[in-house]
Amino acid sequence: MKKITLLFLIVFTQTIFSATKITETEKLAATCKVWGFLKYYHPNVAKGDFNWDNQLLEILPKVEKAQTKEEFSLLLENWIDNLGTVKEIAPIIAPKDAEYFDKNFDLSWFNNKAFSKKLSKKLKFIEQNRFQGEHFYISGVENVGNVYLKNESNAHPDFTDKNSKLRMIFMYWNLVEYFFPDKYLMDQKWDTTLEKIIPLAIQAENQDDFYLAMRKLVSRIDDSHTEFYTYPSSATHKPKRYFPADGKIIDEKLVVTEILGDSLAQADDIKIGDVITKINDKTIKDIISENRDLICASNEPKYLEKLVDKILLSNSDIVNVEFLKNGQYITKTMTWSDYHDSHRNEFKKGAKKKKEKFKLLENNIGYVDMGIIKIKNIPDMIEALKDTKAIVFDMRNYPNETFEPIANFINPQEKKFAIYTRPDLSYPGRFKWSGGTSIGFDNKDYYKGKVIVLLDEKSQSQAEWTAMCFQTCGHTTIVGSQTAGADGNVSEFDFAGFHTLFSGIGVFYPDKRETQRIGITPDIEVKQTIKGIQEGRDEVLDRALVFIESGK
Structure with a gap:
């Protein structure tokens, strides 16, 4: 009987212990949500009384030290309390003519299993008595509806500092969370994307690695309007090299549809209708597969169209291109040109003038x-x-x-x-x-x-x-x-x-x-x-x- 009692106590203790433990990713994802929510909802934060980036950078080391749900919740509760009193103004009455579209709206994360009931109630109270003035960090274009940032730090993060990198991830994630109209249509839930990107951001050791993680984050919103352009440092910048034609992906092959550089195309006997099967020993099928988390598109046809630009661009002068001609596979070692986009655009403008x-x-x-x-x-x-x-x-x-x-x-x-x-x-x-x-x-x-x-x-x-x-x-x-x-x-x-x-x-x-x-x-x-x-x-x-x- 004593052995059974002892075994029960051990199992009970382990169950309680495991229930209160919280992983680093869980803590960081929850912190991201609370930080973003307070940024746009808490009256004293939303009106700009605090340097909100610094607040995040100050609390993240404390978040890292919190080992249990109770410690983590208490930390966030105290943080909120230190922001000052939130006056009770509820209920906030919606305009009579307002018809809400709520497929995007979800604050159910207030009831996160990592949160105490007290913390959840604080968050709900802030929602009900949210800021109602002119926002310090975000603004809308009158009569248009899209948003733009205000008073947001646009500096590079410190790529050697985990928390500095997380600040940028949290800022973008919350921007999409609250102001992207089509969030509900993403293939992968935005919460899941956050959980997956946090470790990648932490592991990034330099600028290129970090912005690769950012690109993966951005690509998950599944929106053809979305692009992600990085500004390379002058030390690493190399002129781009281009294939002398445009193309279209059909049946996992790249077909030449338009010649953009006559003399360059003639030098390698490139003609409209030529079928490309490999670039530098990679099949077009493999290239399609390996770029899915790097290019943002609403659907498959647009993804393939965007991918063409990436395929026909190189950082190297010499590119091996495999063609399928008359049933035979032929590999050409081509010298791609560094002629700039402006030259390509000049060609396209010239072609338009002829039409x-x-x-x-x-x-x-x-x-x-x-x-x-x-x-x-x-x-x-x-x-x-x-x-x-x-x-x-x-x-x-x-x-x-x-x-x-x-x-x-x-x-x-x-x-x-x-x-x-x-x-x-x-x-x-x-x-x-x-x-x-x-x-x-x-x-x-x-x-x-x-x-x-x-x-x-x-x-x-x-x-x-x-x-x-x-x-x-x-x-x-x-x-x-x-x-x-x-x-x-x-x-x-x-x-x-x-x-x-x-x-x-x-x-x-x-x-x-x-x-x-x-x-x-x-x-x-x-x-x-x-x-x-x-x-x-x-x-x-x-x-x-x-x-x-x-x-x-």
Whole structure:
């Protein structure tokens, strides 16, 4: 009996002990959440009474020493108490016309198993009596909705100091947590991302390692608008080397679609339709796999499009490229050029100048290149194409804000085509439905032919929004493939070591159908093929022309 009692006491003691222990990652993730919450909610912090970065740097060493849940909770309780009194002002009444969008909003972490009941109650009280003035650290663009930072330190962290690195991770994580409109659509929960990135940030020993960890953090928000640009130090900066053409990934191969440097391409016999299977002995399939946590995209087509730029860029002069030609694998040792982006852009600008802004195709069908036509060209376009039986608006590009005059031309009446969610700075983390955008007017002379819109993964943001606008006319057909899935404006953030951005508002159809990550769904799905590119055919346009003639 004594042995049984002793065994019970040992098991009971071990159970209690294990229940109160807390891991370093658990402590740091919880600290990140509390620090960010207080930054935007506590009246004395949100109005700027404290140097909030210094507060974090001071408490993190104490967090490290806390060994149990009780010690950790008491530490945070005392921290909050030292911030001063929070006056009870509840209830805070929401405006009568406010309609909240709450898929993003979740403060259930107040009940974290690492928190005492007393700490959880303190956090809830602060939420209920949250700051209601002009924020010290964040602001919104009036009538737009996206946010920008204020009074935020943009300095490099000290890469030798664990806590300095964590400050940057915590700052960005909370920025997304409270102000990214599409957080609820991430593949991986944002909490999980935080837990996974903390050890990587701690292990980073230098600038490159740390910003690699940051890149992995940023990539997990799954937003095609999002980029992460680092500013290299002059000591490590090397000129980039480029493949002399652009391409598209199809069937885990990279197909040349456009020559960007004629003489350079001729030197290595590079032609449109050439199929690349390896770069420096790595298959395109392997490159696709190993970059998934480094590139941020809303969906797979946009990820592959972004990846092309990375593949066709090198830090080395000499690059081994394997081609598949006529059923044979041929490896070329190429010298890639250091010609700058400006040269590539000059080529693209030159190519655009050669293209027609609009034209009349066979069988009385109009065609408009939305990437180059401008507002000043619209009256001439309308006059030339108003009597056609169909107009194809090619939007596999980025339009020049020409949506309004064209939509007014094709619409018989005014109609709303988009509604939005915008952050509520009086209740950080919550978003509100706000208004919407309408187009058109009572127009008896509207265009009565078929309206065709061509889209693909290059169709992003304004292109997607413009396509939504054109869909209101009731006789629009979308032909092509999945778009980038990143509509609306962007919020941008600039730091000493990097620049990044994300979608600033949520964009929906008037019936509240989502566009983020999904993009604009084609009525007729058609994708380019390797064979089509090699034969010089535009398969998307060809399919649109078939539909115009047959209705199928």
